[in-house]
Amino acid sequence: xxxxxxxxxxxxxxxxxxxxxxxxxxxxxxxxxxxxxxxxxxxxxxxxxxxxxxxxxxxxxxxxxxxxxxxxxxxxxxxxxxxxxxxxxxxxxxxxxxxxxxxxxxxxxxxxxxxxxxxxxxxxxxxxxxxxxxxxxxxxxxxxxxxxxxxxxxxxxxxxxxxxxxxxxxxxxxxxxxxxxxxxxxxxxxxxxxxxxxxxxxxxxxxxxxxxxxxxxxxxxxxxxxxxxxxxxxxxxxxxxxxxxxxxxxxxxxxxxxxxxxxxxxxxxxxxxxxxxxxxxxxxxxx
Numbered sequence: 001x002x003x004x005x006x007x008x009x010x011x012x013x014x015x016x017x018x019x020x021x022x023x024x025x026x027x028x029x030x031x032x033x034x035x036x037x038x039x040x041x042x043x044x045x046x047x048x049x050x051x052x053x054x055x056x057x058x059x060x061x062x063x064x065x066x067x068x069x070x071x072x073x074x075x076x077x078x079x080x081x082x083x084x085x086x087x088x089x090x091x092x093x094x095x096x097x098x099x100x101x102x103x104x105x106x107x108x109x110x111x112x113x114x115x116x117x118x119x120x121x122x123x124x125x126x127x128x129x130x131x132x133x134x135x136x137x138x139x140x141x142x143x144x145x146x147x148x149x150x151x152x153x154x155x156x157x158x159x160x161x162x163x164x165x166x167x168x169x170x171x172x173x174x175x176x177x178x179x180x181x182x183x184x185x186x187x188x189x190x191x192x193x194x195x196x197x198x199x200x201x202x203x204x205x206x207x208x209x210x211x212x213x214x215x216x217x218x219x220x221x222x223x224x225x226x227x228x229x230x231x232x233x234x235x236x237x238x239x240x241x242x243x244x245x246x247x248x249x250x251x252x253x254x255x256x257x258x259x260x261x262x263x264x265x266x267x268x269x270x271x272x273x274x275x276x277x278x279x280x281x282x283x284x285x286x287x
Contacts, residue, residue, distance in 0.1 A: 042095060046084055049102055053077045055109060061116050062123070073108055080105070162201040164246070166279035169194040171213070171270040173263070173286060184265050184286040190257040192240075192270055194279065198250045207246040210238035210273045211255045216266025223259030230275055238273070 056074045061067050080101055087094045172180050173187040181187060192211045210229050213221045221239050228235050240257040255272075265287055272279040 042084065042087075045095065045099060045102065046081065049077060049081045049084065049098075052102065052105060052109065053081065059109065059112060059116070061112075061119070063116075063119060066112065066116060066119075070112060073105060073112075077105055162199065162203070163277045164199060164202050164207065164274055164279070165197045166194045166209075166272055167197055169270075169272055169280040169282045171211075171268070171282055171284045173284060182285065182287055184263040187260075187263045187286065188258075189260075190284070191254050192257070192272065192282075193252070193254045194272055196244070196246060196251040196253070198248065200248055202246065202248060204247050205245070206243050207274060208241055208243045209253065209255060209279065210236075210241045211257065212236070212271045212273070213239040213257060214269045214271075216264060216268065218269075221257065221260050223257070225259070229273070231273055236273070 053074070056070065056077055059070060061070065080098060084095075084098050087098070169192070171190055171192040173182065174189055174191060175181045175183075175186040176188050190213060192213075194209070196207065196209075208229070210227075215221055220237060222237060223239075226237060227241055228237050229241070230236075240255050242253060242255045244251050244253050263286055266285075268284040268286065270282045270284060272281070
C-alpha cells in the first residue's frame with residue numbers, strides 16, 4: 001500500500017472522527033437543552049404550586065364546613081409540592097400527572113371562591129331580612145303587649161270571678177247523743193257546715209274542701225287519718241276534708257272531725273280551704 005493510500009485512509013478516519021464528534025456534540029447539546037427545558041418546567045410548576053398554596057392560605061370563610069374542606073385542600077397542595085420536589089425533572093410522566101393534579105386543585109379553589117361569595121351574599125340578604133323581621137317583630141311585640149295587657153286584665157277579672165266562695169260557714173260541737181254542746185268535756189266530734197255559692201265561671205267537677213281546726217293554743221287538731229293538700233304551691237295539713245261534685249249551682253255540705261282525744265276550754269279557730277282559695281274562717285267557743 002503506497003503513501004497516498006495511507007494518507008487517504010488517515011484523512012477519512014479524521015473526517016469520520018470529526019463527524020462523530022459533531023454528532024456527539026449535537027446529541028449532548030440536544031439532551032442538555034431538553035434537561036434545561038424540563039428543569040425550567042419543573043421550576044415553573046413548583047412556582048405555580050406555591051402560588052396556589054398562598055392563595056389557599058389567604059382564602060377563609062365564616063363557615064365551619066368550608067373551613068374543614070379548605071384545610072384538607074391545603075394539605076393536598078403541600079403534599080403535591082413535596083412530591084414534585086422529590087421527582088426528577090426528566091420524569092415527564094410524573095410531571096404531567098402533577099400538572100393535572102394542580103389543575104384539579106385550582107378548580108376546587110375556584111369553586112370555594114364562588115361558594116364563599118354566594119354564601120356571603122346570602123348572609124348579607126339574610127342579615128337584611130333579619131333586621132326587617134326584627135323591626136316587624138318589635139312592632140308586633142308592642143301590639144301583642146298591649147293586647148296581652150288587655151287579655152291579662154280580662155283574664156284576671158275572669159279568674160277572680162271563677163274563685164269559689166263559701167257562705168254560712170259555721171262549726172258546732174256535738175256530744176255522744178249527736179246534740180250540739182258547748183261543754184269541752186262532752187264533745188265527741190265537730191261539724192263544719194257551709195255552702196259553696198253559685199258561680200257560672202267556676203270549673204265544673206270534683207271539689208275538695210279542707211278544714212283546719214286550731215285549739216285555743218293554736219295547735220292544729222288532727223286524727224289518725226291525717227291528710228295534706230296543696231295551697232298556693234305549699235303543702236298544708238288539714239284536720240278533715242270532703243269532696244263534692246260542683247256543677248256551678250249552690251252546694252250545701254258538712255265536714256266532720258272525729259277521733260280527737262280531748263277538747264279544752266277556750267276559743268277554737270276554724271279555716272275552710274279549697275286548693276285554690278281560702279273560703280273563710282269562723283270560731284267555736286267551748287267552756
